[in-house]
Each structure stands twice: as structure tokens, then as C-alpha cells.
Amino acid sequence: MPSKKQLELLYLRTADEIAQLIHNRTFRAGERLPSLRRLAAERKISIATALAAYAKLESDGLIEIGAKSGHFVRRQCDQLPIRPRQRLHAAPSRVSVSSGIIAVIAAMSDRAVVPLGGALIAPEYLPLRALNRSLAGLARASLCGATYDGPRGPVALRQQLAKRSLRWQLSIDEDQFVTTVGAMEAIHLSLSAVTRPGDAVAVESPAYFGLLQAIEHLGLRAVEIPAHAERGMDLDLLQRALRATPIRACVASPNFMNPLGALMSDEDKQRLVALLTRHDVPLIEDDVYGELAHDGSRPMPAKAFDRHGTVLLCGSVSKTLAPGYRVGWVVPGRYQDKVESLKFSHTVGNATLPQLAVAEYFESGRYDRHVRKLRSNFARGVQRFRDAVVLSFPRGTRISTPRGGFALWVEMPRGVDAYTLQADALRHQIAIAPGPLFSARRGFRNCIRISCGYPFSPRASAAITRLGELAAAQLG
Numbered sequence: 001m002p003s004k005k006q007l008e009l010l011y012l013r014t015a016d017e018i019a020q021l022i023h024n025r026t027f028r029a030g031e032r033l034p035s036l037r038r039l040a041a042e043r044k045i046s047i048a049t050a051l052a053a054y055a056k057l058e059s060d061g062l063i064e065i066g067a068k069s070g071h072f073v074r075r076q077c078d079q080l081p082i083r084p085r086q087r088l089h090a091a092p093s094r095v096s097v098s099s100g101i102i103a104v105i106a107a108m109s110d111r112a113v114v115p116l117g118g119a120l121i122a123p124e125y126l127p128l129r130a131l132n133r134s135l136a137g138l139a140r141a142s143l144c145g146a147t148y149d150g151p152r153g154p155v156a157l158r159q160q161l162a163k164r165s166l167r168w169q170l171s172i173d174e175d176q177f178v179t180t181v182g183a184m185e186a187i188h189l190s191l192s193a194v195t196r197p198g199d200a201v202a203v204e205s206p207a208y209f210g211l212l213q214a215i216e217h218l219g220l221r222a223v224e225i226p227a228h229a230e231r232g233m234d235l236d237l238l239q240r241a242l243r244a245t246p247i248r249a250c251v252a253s254p255n256f257m258n259p260l261g262a263l264m265s266d267e268d269k270q271r272l273v274a275l276l277t278r279h280d281v282p283l284i285e286d287d288v289y290g291e292l293a294h295d296g297s298r299p300m301p302a303k304a305f306d307r308h309g310t311v312l313l314c315g316s317v318s319k320t321l322a323p324g325y326r327v328g329w330v331v332p333g334r335y336q337d338k339v340e341s342l343k344f345s346h347t348v349g350n351a352t353l354p355q356l357a358v359a360e361y362f363e364s365g366r367y368d369r370h371v372r373k374l375r376s377n378f379a380r381g382v383q384r385f386r387d388a389v390v391l392s393f394p395r396g397t398r399i400s401t402p403r404g405g406f407a408l409w410v411e412m413p414r415g416v417d418a419y420t421l422q423a424d425a426l427r428h429q430i431a432i433a434p435g436p437l438f439s440a441r442r443g444f445r446n447c448i449r450i451s452c453g454y455p456f457s458p459r460a461s462a463a464i465t466r467l468g469e470l471a472a473a474q475l476g
């Protein structure tokens with residue numbers, strides 16, 4: 001017969017082990033735990049001890065008794081969807097996000113910090129060995145580097161991109177590509193080609209902060225068009241903005257926009273292109289996340305509906321192969337001459353070797369298998385991070401349900417300030433991106449973006465738990 005002391009240890013150990021399983025998300029928020037009878041049988045303990053273990057977990061706030069009896073892992077916040085915003089401010093705003101971006105970038109290079117801020121990808125998810133081997137082989141085998149590639153970039157890469165365009169439901173000739181230093185340069189060149197300083201540019205709200213920074217540096221102004229967390233840019237509001245304000249360009253990311261992960265339907269992509277064409281406004285389409293659908297499909301870019309060459313399609317391998325290679329491209333449509341001339345005047349052309357290594361990787365036939373694996377890693381990772389937020393963040397928190405990519409958008413109750421949370425989190429060696437960085441008008445003060453490009457490790461799990469506690473502490 002166990003002593004009273006032994007029984008006490010037994011129920012505490014049982015409670016502790018179940019708590020571990022909840023913290024590492026083996027038992028997920030909302031999931032039913034084993035019945036008392038089963039727990040007792042499995043652990044060879046009495047029902048009274050099993051009951052004491054559950055009572056301890058309940059008093060620790062980790063589990064609750066469900067409406068239909070049984071014990072369930074407690075959700076802190078219900079899985080509420082992000083609320084669509086309907087207020088349009090058609091007056092263009094000046095943008096000033098640069099100083100905030102510097103803080104996010106500084107945290108990106110600190111290995112002691114849990115990297116939930118910048119859109120970084122775990123190196124083990126990327127085929128870096130194959131690419132680096134290819135690059136070294138190319139360097140040994142040729143006198144590559146003796147000359148400039150010219151503004152369009154090496155034909156070997158453009159041919160591979162032209163072949164790949166068939167999978168995007170497009171048929172783009174190799175001469176229609178201009179290779180760039182990542183998608184960021186593609187967006188810069190596109191904006192420069194179609195606007196002049198002072199012009200107004202329509203952007204999604206929230207929008208990727210790098211885009212807002214480009215708008216800031218080019219002396220442009222932004223008109224923020226609210227985006228729906230699942231469907232992307234609100235086209236009725238875009239239509240209203242186009243009527244109310246002279247808009248010179250629109251930048252959108254219909255496939256898995258960053259930070260919401262929204263996917264625009266093909267009908268809406270068609271409507272978007274038609275609407276902008278009617279108003280004679282070019283669309284700069286950022287498709288960097290197009291390959292990263294969680295369900296494995298490859299949605300077409302809005303460019304597929306472009307009949308007049310007014311969509312400038314921007315992409316890169318930064319989210320699929322190697323961000324450090326800085327290999328990107330733009331298909332500038334009717335702005336090709338202008339973009340080529342700008343590219344030449346900025347940088348003449350890209351560095352040759354990384355582009356050739358990427359071309360070789362595409363040609364090797366390994367790309368599709370790699371991307372299939374990458375997508376499933378992101379689908380699983382985002383889901384686990386999401387579950388962790390549900391478990392840890394205060395009630396009333398809303399979370400996006402991304403269809404692709406690896407960003408999560410978290411809207412906390414109004415009393416939580418994202419900048420305060422960012423500063424508190426950094427003191428605990430956790431990086432996040434505060435919501436106002438994604439807005440020209442500095443909205444989204446109670447929102448953050450959590451980047452899920454690294455596996456959901458115990459360290460990441462503990463970081464999410466801590467973020468939830470820090471957010472709750474602000475609510476008092």
C-alpha cells in the first residue's frame with residue numbers, strides 16, 4: 001500500500017507529465033484528454049490519483065471540464081478569425097517605417113534570439129548544399145565573371161524561368177524576364193518605372209513592410225486598401241479609392257500575401273486586373289510566396305489575366321531556395337524598356353554565379369520535390385505555431401488562418417500594445433514584428449506578425465507561451 005507521501009508524488013508526477021505534453025502540443029488546445037478510467041489504467045494508478053492529477057492541471061489553468069463532461073486542454077483564446085476592416089482612408093499618406101524596420105533587422109542576425117520577427121527560413125529547410133556545390137563547380141569550370149550579364153540576366157536562368165512559367169498557368173518568353181537582386185529590387189524597379197515622386201500607390205493593408213519602405217524611399221505616398229484575412233485586398237474598396245484619388249500604381253500580393261497569408265480567388269484576380277486596366281493603373285504583383293500553398297496547389301498569378309501588358313510580375317527564390325543568393329526577377333510587360341534601362345543604370349546586372357547555380361538547380365529536376373517538402377514543413381509548422389498561440393494568448397485574440405507561406409497575423413485585445421510587447425519580448429530574447437510596421441498610417445497597434453519559418457521546437461513553444469504571458473500582463 002503506497003504511503004500518503006508516495007500518492008502525492010504520484011499525482012504530481014502524472015500532472016507534470018501531462019503538462020509537458022500540453023506544452024509541447026502533443027495534446028492540442030481544445031483536445032479531449034484520456035478519461036479518468038483510461039488514465040488510471042494506462043498509468044497503473046487509482047482513479048482518485050488520476051482525478052487529483054486532473055484537478056491540479058485544472059487549478060494551473062491548463063485544462064478545463066468540458067460542457068459534455070470529460071477533461072479538455074484549455075484554449076486561452078477562441079480561434080476567432082481576423083476581423084475584416086472596412087474603413088477606407090482614400091487620402092494618400094506619407095510613409096515612415098524605416099526606423100522600425102531597423103529594429104526587426106537587427107534582431108534577425110542575433111542567434112541568441114528566437115527568430116519570430118523577420119521572414120527567415122530555417123537553413124535545414126533549404127537546399128543550400130546542392131546550390132553551393134553547384135556554384136563552386138561553376139566557378140571552377142569556367143571563367144564566369146569576366147564580363148557583365150547585361151540588364152536582363154543570363155539566358156540560362158531566363159530559359160528555366162520561362163519553362164517554369166507554364167506551371168504558373170502563363171507562357172512567358174525568356175526575353176520578357178529581367179533578373180534582379182531579389183524581389184525587393186524587382187519591386188523598386190517596377191515602382192520607379194511607373195511612378196514619380198509624390199504619386200499615390202494603392203497597397204494592401206496590412207502590407208509587407210519592405211514594400212512600404214520602398215514607397216517611403218521613392219518619395220511616394222500610400223493609399224491603404226483593407227485586405228480580408230482570407231480573400232486578400234478588398235476590391236470594392238479599391239474601386240472606391242480609384243474613383244476618389246488619382247492613383248498611379250497598385251502593388252498587391254494575391255497569392256499568400258505577407259502578413260495575412262490570404263489567397264485571392266481567380267475571379268477576384270481577374271476583376272483586380274480588369275478594374276486597374278479600366279483606370280489605366282499598372283499592377284505590380286508580388287508573387288514571392290506563390291509556390292508555398294499549404295495544400296500543394298500552385299495558384300496562378302493575376303498576371304495570367306493581363307491582356308495589355310500592364311501587370312509587372314515580381315518574384316524571387318528567396319522564400320524557396322536561398323534568400324542570400326539574391327536572385328529575383330520581374331516580367332515588366334509594356335514597361336520592359338524602362339525597367340531594363342533602370343536596371344542597367346542601378347547595377348548593370350546581377351552577379352552571374354548565383355543566378356547560374358539557381359538555373360542549374362531548376363534544370364536538375366530537384367526543385368519540385370524540394371518545394372513539395374518545403375510546403376508541407378510550412379503547413380505543419382504554421383499549424384503548430386497557431387495551436388500554441390491559441391493555447392497561450394489572452395482571450396479575445398484573433399489569429400489568421402494562412403493558406404500558404406509562413407506568417408501568422410495575431411490581433412490581440414485592444415489593451416495590448418504591439419511595440420511594448422516587442423520591447424518586452426526582446427528582453428526575453430524573442431523577436432516579433434509589430435503590427436504598425438505593416439501600415440503607412442501606423443494602424444494595427446494591437447497586432448503582431450509571427451514568422452513560422454523555423455521548426456516548432458521546444459524553444460519556439462516556450463517563446464509563444466512567454467509572448468502570451470507578456471500580452472496578458474499588459475491587460476492587467
Ligand SMILES: Cc1ncc(COP(=O)(O)O)c(C=O)c1O
Pocket residue numbers: 119181182183184185208210253257258286288315316317318319323327328
Ligand atoms: C511579400 C514580400 N515581398 C518581397 C520580399 C523580398 O524578397 P527578396 O528577399 O527576394 O528581395 C519579401 C521578403 O520577406 C516579402 O515577404
